[in-house]
């Protein structure tokens with residue numbers, strides 16, 4: 091009805107209605123003509139409205155298409171078996187191909203082989219309309235460098251395809267690993283830090299109980315290290331720490347742990363010992379590797395180490411107390427003249 095009123099108004103404006111309205115007694119044909127004119131204008135206006143609605147729709151579609159292609163996230167429309175029905179620019183770029191070359195390729199062709207069952211299971215859940223958490227996948231196509239991605243998907247209303255967002259998390263993963271490393275490893279020597287030591291020690295103690303074996307906690311502090319810093323500078327001191335750390339680690343067996351817990355302080359956990367004497371070769375090798383001369387920047391440096399040792403479960407303490415007892419024994423080794431080891435609660439030394 092509103093359209094009719096608008097059409098009549100427009101006809102009035104065109105001046106055609108004036109004549110029809112003025113002649114109240116005009117012939118039916120004239121009224122019919124008038125009706126026809128109004129209908130024609132109605133139609134024209136409907137067409138205009140349609141054209142305008144269509145233009146708005148096209149503009150909206152263009153906006154969404156632009157956003158779709160502008161997005162840094164990769165979008166894929168997939169069918170149940172992972173065929174790529176549609177993707178945006180970022181999606182094609184992620185796979186290292188032009189969009190026109192992707193026609194009906196399967197996403198699985200770009201996934202590490204061992205993860206294909208995982209991708210299929212993921213799609214199965216999506217198409218069964220089950221809630222599916224984001225899944226991590228490794229991209230390993232021939233056309234792009236390997237990436238780690240996170241994939242999320244929702245089933246399209248027609249249930250024949252799913253809309254998938256694939257986020258490249260390679261950099262994030264590398265940063266996480268780096269943070270993980272910083273949190274658990276000493277940056278200078280690459281040895282485990284105090285946190286990892288505590289974890290490994292707990293684990294090793296539990297294993298001792300299960301296997302009826304012993305372990306040794308060896309607390310090691312370098313002798314005369316400050317003098318190296320004072321005489322040759324901090325950088326040379328750093329280099330010496332790195333070399334000694336490598337040597338001392340090499341003096342242990344696989345399965346033993348060497349951690350750096352402070353400036354020139356280290357702790358070794360020697361596992362799977364049947365007798366106290368089983369730890370002797372490793373302790374002697376630790377002393378030897380700490381005291382062997384090191385050539386650095388044209389100078390020969392030599393320090394040594396004092397080690398305090400306690401044995402678990404012979405020393406039936408918790409992890410903290412084992413470390414404290416080994417530290418006390420190390421202090422006794424220093425007092426006794428350095429470059430030696432001392433057992434906690436005993437007077438044996440090498």
Ligand SMILES: Nc1nc2c(ncn2[C@@H]2O[C@H](COP(=O)(O)OP(=O)(O)OP(=O)(O)O)[C@@H](O)[C@H]2O)c(=O)[nH]1
Nearest residue numbers: 311312313314315316317319324325327328353354
């Ligand atoms: N180059 C370097 N030096 C460090 C680092 N961390 C701590 N230090 C230094 O290491 C030294 C450790 O002190 P001490 O253990 O008392 O030195 P020391 O000469 O070995 O003394 P004793 O143990 O009594 O023989 C200090 O001079 C610290 O400044 C590091 O990361 N790099």
